[in-house]
Amino acid sequence: MTEISAAALRGAVDLSSLRGPATQAAAPAQTSAADGGGGVVVDVTDASFGEILELSRTVPVVVDLWAEWCGPCKQLSPIIEKVTRELNGRVVLAKVDVDANPQIAQAFRAQSIPMVVALLGGQPVPMFTGAVPEEQVREVFGKLLEVAAQNGVTGSVPTGDAEQPAEEPEEQPLPPLHAEAYAAIEAGDYARAIDAYQRALAENPRDVDAKAGLGQVRLLDRVQGLDLQQVREAAAAAPLDLEAQFRVADLDLAGGHVDDAFSRLLELFSAVDAEQRTPVRERLIELFELVGPADARVASARTRLASLLF
Numbered sequence: 001m002t003e004i005s006a007a008a009l010r011g012a013v014d015l016s017s018l019r020g021p022a023t024q025a026a027a028p029a030q031t032s033a034a035d036g037g038g039g040v041v042v043d044v045t046d047a048s049f050g051e052i053l054e055l056s057r058t059v060p061v062v063v064d065l066w067a068e069w070c071g072p073c074k075q076l077s078p079i080i081e082k083v084t085r086e087l088n089g090r091v092v093l094a095k096v097d098v099d100a101n102p103q104i105a106q107a108f109r110a111q112s113i114p115m116v117v118a119l120l121g122g123q124p125v126p127m128f129t130g131a132v133p134e135e136q137v138r139e140v141f142g143k144l145l146e147v148a149a150q151n152g153v154t155g156s157v158p159t160g161d162a163e164q165p166a167e168e169p170e171e172q173p174l175p176p177l178h179a180e181a182y183a184a185i186e187a188g189d190y191a192r193a194i195d196a197y198q199r200a201l202a203e204n205p206r207d208v209d210a211k212a213g214l215g216q217v218r219l220l221d222r223v224q225g226l227d228l229q230q231v232r233e234a235a236a237a238a239p240l241d242l243e244a245q246f247r248v249a250d251l252d253l254a255g256g257h258v259d260d261a262f263s264r265l266l267e268l269f270s271a272v273d274a275e276q277r278t279p280v281r282e283r284l285i286e287l288f289e290l291v292g293p294a295d296a297r298v299a300s301a302r303t304r305l306a307s308l309l310f
Contacts, residue, residue, distance in 0.1 A: 039085075039089070039157070039158060039159045040084050040085060040087075040088075040089055040091065040092050040093060040157060040159055041081055041084060041085070041092075041093045041095065042092065042093070042094055042095065043094075043095050043097075044063075044094040044095065044096050044101070044104070045096075045100070045101050046101045046102070046103040046104055049094075049096075049101075049103075049104055052092075052094045052119065053119065053122045054122075055092060055157075056119035056120060056121060056122055056123075056153070057121050057122060057153070058153060058155035059089075059090070059091070059092050059153065059155045059156060059157055060090070060091050060092070060118060060119070060120055060144055060145065060148040060153055061091070061092045061093075061094050061118065061119040062080065062084065062091055062092070062093050062094065062116060062117075062118050062119075062127065062141075062144070063094045063096060063104075063108070063116065063117045063118070063119060063124075064076075064077055064080055064093060064094070064095045064096065064114065064116055065096050065098050065104070065105060065108060065110050065113050065114060065115040065116070065117070066095065066096070066097065066098065066113055066114050067097060067098050067099050067113055067256060068097070068099070068292065069258070069290060069291040069292055069295065070113050070114065070254075070256070071213075071215075071216025071217070071219060071220060071290070072113075072114055072130060072131035072216075072220060072254070073113055073114040073131075074216070075131045075182075075185060075186075076114045076116075076130075076131045076132065076137075077095070077114070079134045079137050080093060080116065080137060081093060082134075083134070083137050083138055083141050084141075085159070087141070087145075088156070088159055089156035089157045089158060089159045090145065090156050091141065091144070091145070092157055094119075098110060098113060098256055099256075105256075108124065110256065111255055112129060112130070112254060112255035112256065113129075113255065113256050114129070114130065114131060115129045116128050116129070118144050120144075120147065120148055120151055120153050121151060121153055125144070125147070127140050127144070128140060131185075131220075133186060134186075175200065177196045177197070177199050177200035177203070177210070178196075178197075178200060178209065178210065178213070180192075180193075180196040181193040181196035181197050181200070181210075181213055181217070184196060185217060185220070190217050190218075190220055190221035190224065191221065193213075193217045194214060194217055194218060194221065197210045197211075197213050197214035197217065198214065201214065211289075212289075212290075215286060215289055215290045216290065218286075219250060219253065219254060219290060220254075222246075222247070222250050223247075223250050223251055223254050226247060226250075226251060228251055228255075231244075231247045231248055231251060232248055234247075235247065235248045239268075239271070240268070240271060240272060242268070242272070242276060242279060242280065245264060245265065245268045246265075246283055248261075248264060249261040249262075249264050249265050249283070249287065252264065253287055253290065253291070258291055258295075258297050259297055261287060262284070262287070262297065262298075262300075262301040262304075263301075265280055265283060265284045265287070266284070266301065266304050266305060266308065268280050269281060269284070269305070269308055270308050281305065281309075284301070284305060288301065288302065
């Protein structure tokens with residue numbers, strides 16, 4: 001289980017730049033944070049983060065650093081939200097889109113996402129990085145509450161349940177192959193998840209969810225167990241080795257360094273011979289689909305790729 005210490009990051013991460021005006025009062029900040037998210041789950045921006053820091057003086061706050069293109073984030077975030085809601089206001093979850101809020105990401109020195117950090121009394125406390133199973137999430141949250149109690153942070157916020165309808169609409173069950181893939185991902189069996197998504201696409205080639213899931217789990221499978229420093233050293237020693245460069249690009253994308261991943265592969269594309277260009281282009285297109293066609297970084301990289309093709 002991840003060890004939580006209230007002093008673990010003290011002095012290592014400086015959040016003072018995110019506090020906002022010193023005249024902000026604690027009570028209005030807490031009300032704003034709670035109401036803005038409809039209870040215990042709130043979306044936080046660079047501008048509003050000062051309120052969350054103030055709130056953490058009375059209620060433990062869990063900060064979820066995520067991005068829309070991040071596959072592991074989409075697996076972890078629903079688990080964190082579920083566990084947070086079950087605690088009935090004893091913990092607040094602050095969700096931070098790192099692409100839209102770079103100041104927060106920089107303050108926490110987020111090298112990869114998903115990254116989950118707690119705030120107790122305005123001080124950051126590490127929880128975990130990367131997708132983890134629900135059992136581990138529950139254990140870490142339990143430890144967080146213990147440390148919070150030791151430091152006198154034992155308040156709570158309204159859950160907003162009174163505003164919820166009496167009966168929630170039933171969630172539609174996942175298609176069988178999607179459910180099989182999700183269970184495999186939860187178990188860390190990426191090969192089985194890939195196989196399930198491939199079978200789903202064989203049954204329905206227009207299954208966009210299966211296509212997206214397949215791309216995300218393939219990335220997870222490729223980066224599993226890689227050491228970033230070793231991978232970078234290997235790529236620097238062999239600048240024209242496709243697999244070595246692909247590994248760095250995968251790790252960059254998984255860590256949120258989207259432009260770096262695209263630039264590396266575009267430079268590789270321009271440097272290799274015609275025969276090697278095909279797999280580089282295919283890997284670029286795969287990463288484009290993972291990030292999403294609406295992303296401005298994808299549009300820019302596609303334009304650069306087109307200029308190199310013609």
